[in-house]
Amino acid sequence: MNTLLKVTPEQVESLIGTPERAVDLVRDLLWAEAVRQGVNPLRISVSDKIYSKDGGVDGTTIEISPKKEGLLFQGVTYYQIKWGKTFDPRKGTKVRKELLTKNNNLRAKLKALAKKKGTYVLVWFGGSFVGNENETCIEIIKNIFNKGYSKVKVFVIDPIFRTLIL
Numbered sequence: 001m002n003t004l005l006k007v008t009p010e011q012v013e014s015l016i017g018t019p020e021r022a023v024d025l026v027r028d029l030l031w032a033e034a035v036r037q038g039v040n041p042l043r044i045s046v047s048d049k050i051y052s053k054d055g056g057v058d059g060t061t062i063e064i065s066p067k068k069e070g071l072l073f074q075g076v077t078y079y080q081i082k083w084g085k086t087f088d089p090r091k092g093t094k095v096r097k098e099l100l101t102k103n104n105n106l107r108a109k110l111k112a113l114a115k116k117k118g119t120y121v122l123v124w125f126g127g128s129f130v131g132n133e134n135e136t137c138i139e140i141i142k143n144i145f146n147k148g149y150s151k152v153k154v155f156v157i158d159p160i161f162r163t164l165i166l
Contacts, residue, residue, distance in 0.1 A: 018083075019050050019083035019084065019125075020048070020050060022081060022083045022123075022125045023046060023047075023048060023050050023058065023081055024048075026046060026058075026059065026079065026081050026123055027044075027046035027059065029071060030044050030046060030059065030061070030071060030072065030079075031044060033066075033070065033071045033072050034064075034066075034072060037066040037067045037068065037072060039064045039065070039066055039072060040064075043061055043062045043063070043064050044059070044060070044061050044062075044064075044072075045059060045060050045061075045062075046058060046059035046079065046081075047059065050081075050083075054109075055107045055108060055109035055110070056078075056080055056098055056099055056107045056109060056110050057078045057079070057080060057109045057110070057113075058079055058080055058081040059078070059079035059081065060076070060077065060078055060079070061073070061076065061077040062076060063075060063076060064077075073119040073121070073153065073155075074119075075116065075117070075118055075119065076113060076116045076118035076119070077118055077119040077120075077121060078109065078110070078113045078118065078119070078120055078121070079121045079122075079123060080098065080120070080121070080122050080123070081123045081125070082098075082122065082123070082124050082125065082126060083125045083126060084125070084126050085126050085127070086126075087124070087126055088126065088127065089122055089124050089137040089140070089141075089156060090129075090136065090137055092140045095137070095140050095141055095144070096144060099141065099144050099145075100144065106144070106145070106147075106149070110145075111149070113152065114145055114148070114149030114151070114152050115149070117151040117152065118152065118153070119152070119153040119154070119155065120141065120145070120152055120153070120154050120155075121154075121155045121156070121157065122137070122141065122154075122155070122156045122157070123157045124156065124157065124158045125158075127158065128158045129156075129158050134156055134158070137156045138154050138156050141154045141156070142154050
């Protein structure tokens, strides 16, 4: 039996239902967090064009100063929202494909983020991390950015982890 303290990835996925709803959820959470922290929600943008090539960026915050970091981070933040079982951030090949061009260069938008010493947040609706998998995924992403851009902060959020700390 599942209780409030034990939520399965399947339960979260069934509640959200579609990639579009996942993006809507992230947008709504970011806007709600902005209002709660006194940040202008107009400084937050999350695209609803989820099937277009976005260069690894689905949402951005522009030069904000939240009172406390959690879902929002100081300065500039780029959010990548991934849905479904085909993308697994625990697999370095999937992450590299998302962040790098075919020539193994950092995608242009991500390079711009790195030059601003911003924050990259991957929100993953496709499973949940077990043990230290979250840290492993963060290290995979940091290693990609560290090839010339070591000042980028990296966070990875899975819905189960986030459910338990919200």
